[in-house]
Amino acid sequence: MSAPSRRSLLRNLGNALLAGLIGLIGLIGNLPAAAQDAPQRSITLVVPFTAGGGVDAMARLLAERLRVTLKQPVVVDNRPGASGMLGAGAVARAAGDGHTLLLGSAGETAIAPLVHQGRMPYQPSRDLAPLTLVARVPNVLVASPGLPAGNIDELVRLAKASPGKLGYATSGVGNPQHLNGELLQSLAGIRLNHVPYRGAANQLVDVSSGVVELAFVSYAGAAPFIKSGRVKALAVTSAQRASFAPGIAAIAESTGLASYDLDNWFGLFAPASTPPAVQARLHAAVVNALKDPALAQRLRELGGEPAPMSQQQFRDFIAAETARYAAIVTSARIVAE
Known part of the structure; x- marks a missing residue:
């Protein structure tokens, strides 16, 4: 084989190897995306209130529906204390891999920063990713x-x-x-x-x-x-x-009180570091669960009005609610002890 032919063969072989290497790198690069198809193991749903109450019952109903939808076990973990901040803080510090969620209320996710004035182990707007409103609870x-x-x-x-x-x-x-x-x-x-x-x-x-x-x-x-x-x-x-x-x-x-409207509410949150694709999958699973008439009826029996929404709608909802809470907290000069 002549020298030019050998050079051509080596060049073609090199190009083929390079193309194969690029393809392999691309395949490896896609592995994290596949891994992000979370959850891939048991999920912990943190409830920052005691077991046996209405919120706990709501969480267990939701956990069972998510188990079916996501095809993974969902374990309810009751972590009461510090007006809900103990459980919320645990989720805020958890790995953002889709395996730790919070069923949080208005208290520890919207009102707490207003009344604790920075004396908190986490900041909801920074450390928690809102997924969807689950229910409004008058x-x-x-x-x-x-x-x-x-x-x-x-x-x-x-x-x-x-x-x-x-x-x-x-x-x-x-x-x-x-x-x-x-x-x-x-x-x-x-x-x-x-x-x-x-x-x-x-x-x-x-x-x-x-x-x-x-x-x-x-x-x-x-x-x-x-x-x-x-x-x-x-x-x-x-x-x-x-x-x-x-x-x-x-x-x-009542007379003169037509503007009165102040519910409690509960929503699902993930650690802020959770990838958007994982957040989207979890959001879809919860919304799908809340569309089940049987689950919706059970939530009503527990005093909740099911109210699923998009992630952006939930973010906007929290912002609007927080503004309303801030006006009341400021007017009444409420400061947590």
Whole structure:
């Protein structure tokens, strides 16, 4: 073989090897993308509240549907403490690989930065990626059976006659229920005494016995007390009556309170470092689960109104809600202890 022929052969062989190498590199480069088809193992769904409550029940329903959709086990991990911030902080620090999620509420993902004023182990807007709203959860204002007020108009008249004498219980300072009370006072021009508790069960027991006159609580927790007559439901905090309790009026139906609308809500979050493709897959799985009529009905029975949305819509929703919370926190000068 002549020298030119050998050079041509070597050149062609080199080109073929180079092309093969480039193809191999491309294949290897695609492996992370394939690996991003997460989740590929068990998923942990962190709930920053105690087991056995309405939020826990909601999480377990969602976990079961995600297990079917994603074909991976979904384990609910209850991490209560620090008004939900303990669990939320754990997810904020977790690896962004699609295997750790948070079922978070308005409290630890939107209100906490406003009332803790930077004294937090995480920043929701920086450390958590919103996936979708799961449900809006109106609170309900309940009263002692002996309180001479059966609706909000009567309560307002009673409160104006005795400023600062009536107490309302919540599960802590700077949570959604506390803001419910502050907004009612602001719009109605009344003064109530805030009585923070550590849990809803104790609040309801004390309201039923008259230790404290009022409480803003979740419907899921209050329902047994309402149905048994141990407390009376005055109104829900949503703009309209809740589908799961149509017999209970909305605060907004009362005289001069048409603008009252302040629900709690729960959404799904991932660590901010989670790749967009993984976020998109998780979002699609949750939205698909929430479209199941049986799941939607169970959520309503737990006091939630299913409200899935796109990631951008959820981000916009959080921003709008945070602005509303900020106005209440500033006006009432709420600072967490």
